[in-house]
Amino acid sequence: MTTQRWAIDIDRDQIADAQIVDAPQTDLPEVAIEVTLDLYAMTANNVTYAVFGKPMGLFGNDQGYWDFFAERDAPGRLPVWGFATVSRSAHAGVPVGTQLYGYFPMASHAVLMPGKVGPHGFTDMTPRRTTLPVIYNQYQRIDALGDYRAQDHDYWPVFRPLFLTGWLIADQLEDEGDYAAQQILIASASSKTAIGLAQVLGQRASRPRIVGLTSAGNAAYVESLGLYDTVITYDAIGAMDAGITSAMVDMAGNPQVAASVHNHFKDALKASIVVGKSHWDSTDDGTSLAGPPRQMFFAPGRSDKRIGEWGSDTFRQKLEAAWLGFVDLAPRLLGIEKREGADAALAAYTETVEGRADARTGLVIVP
Template sequence: MSRAGWAIDIDRNDITQAELVAETAAPLAPGQVRVGLDSFAMTANNITYAVFGQPAGLFGDNQGYWDFFSEPGAPGRLPVWGFATVAESAAEGVAPGERFYGYYPMAAEAVLTVGKAGPGGFTDATPRRTTLPPIYNQYQRVETLEGYRAADHDYWPIFRPLFLTGWLIADQFEDEGDYGADQILIASASSKTAIGLGFSIARREGPRPETVGMTSKAHVADLGTQGIYDRVIAYDDIMTLNAGAATALVDMAGNGAVIRAVHSHFGGNLKASIAVGKSHWNAHGGEGALPGPDRQWFFAPGRSQKRIADWGAAAFGQEVAAAWRAFMDVAPRLTSIDRRRGAEAALAAYREMLSGRADPKAGIVVEP
């Protein structure tokens, strides 16, 4: 087979350098499938994947997000969440025409290696992926996705992985007694992970900390009307908060000025400082000595694995599905779908997200 396709190559050492490249489909090896991507999302989370493409020790053994879809030394292939249809199969248990939700490269097509396939889907068994977090290697049949409704289809790649991260952060806070905090400051509050966190905390029964969404001044009014957070403030107003209140910070963006302002203002009353993402990839991350607690990195795959071990996979899936369905009842009023088509549109969407110009109220869906 010699069908032409496309992919986007990104310089591992300079993520601003990205280009479209042509690809020719090679014959499949036994156990492989070729899928054509139907749609995928472009969010700030993808920029975090690029920033942490090759950090030492993120996944152990010096592996990072580039290792999912590119060999060492080759240009990076950005991971994206989306839907794909099997175009060709040399694997048992997976047939052409079947559709799967999962983790793909930003490209027209992908070749996956099928581990044991079951009713719900399969796990990719490409050798370089077997030591990476398993949550990223699972491909789920659309027909068996727990919590899936056809009306929510476009929101799955936009929100599902980010909502899950937010839900897991909320779960960790509850598990840790909210770190003794009476209020939780959530930076980059218009981000989709932050919205998932705020929504999940608001659903808790009984006493809970107040949630304070922090965003740029231009977004305060719109974000306040969404009802996700108890309060919304501008970054410029951090110093107006009560410095004596027991506080926790959840940082989605890695903006060093915001991190330092919060740590300096609250000092010893800051009970936890949790870093989640790095969408402000070119801003200093607040490294160095800071007043208050050490910063903690939140790693969603690790938290997922803990809860699966605690509750069992079935119970974990049911908990997530129930929360997701509740969120899907409000998601359409929070985010509109911004649909893009084709290779050039995919590259433009990446550059737009990288620049920070993307509209936080829109969810970009690319159809290759």
């Protein structure tokens, strides 16, 4: 575990503007814990968190992703998924040495306020977080995870949160009868959420055709995954059969790609679902879109729906079974690149924000 204490501050209005700052140790509040981050992933999904950092209505209140780890008058602290170890504790139920998986700030350390402590973990009850989606506030003990295996450790923060999103999207598609579409168009097909979605869809006995939409530079990699029935580059969308009923799942939120799909398929496009916004700097040129209105997919809302219908135990069991069916493929899908320290963390963030990260690599940071 690192002995240095740092964090990365991000300008809430200009997300490419980030800097390393010192994060000195402070006294622990009563029943709080401090964790030292062991490893976290940096993916395009983190850029989406930054884009939606300020309140935009996603949570049904006046909060956004910046509210998880920073007060309103402070610079943004980017949420990341990873592993951490309790290094100081003022809570008898969460002793020093406890290893956790969950949502942390992009920093070397974090202070959490455990509540609802049980055998599987706890919920962070920091006041500003109690009105944020609970799925982000739950911390799981590694030794209590039913689908954790040591050989998958590095792939967990890279794929697990994004696989969950893909699994939930697939669940919505099936629940909606695939919107009566003959094919599912998955834009940004090289993204990790798209890979998870394609794998889950591919397990169904009866399903639409799975079409990966990607850039020319990523086409060979996407084809090599073996998860899509066909791969189409963005510049070839206009050559597709516009009469085939389709539904689009857009992982990156690129308005130009959306316009190409909508205005090519028109009324044959039965649904257009937006998942992320990693193309944060792509501007909408005002082109009107034919076909259905764009709808935002919000994973916490979908998970709340299913937990309410299935119960938390059944939800967890279904997810664990699906994850174990996927994670065996992970080493074939991409390699892991580890980087260490604050400078490496800042560089990884910058590369990801600028869209320079390699889709074939899972980037993990050891603080």
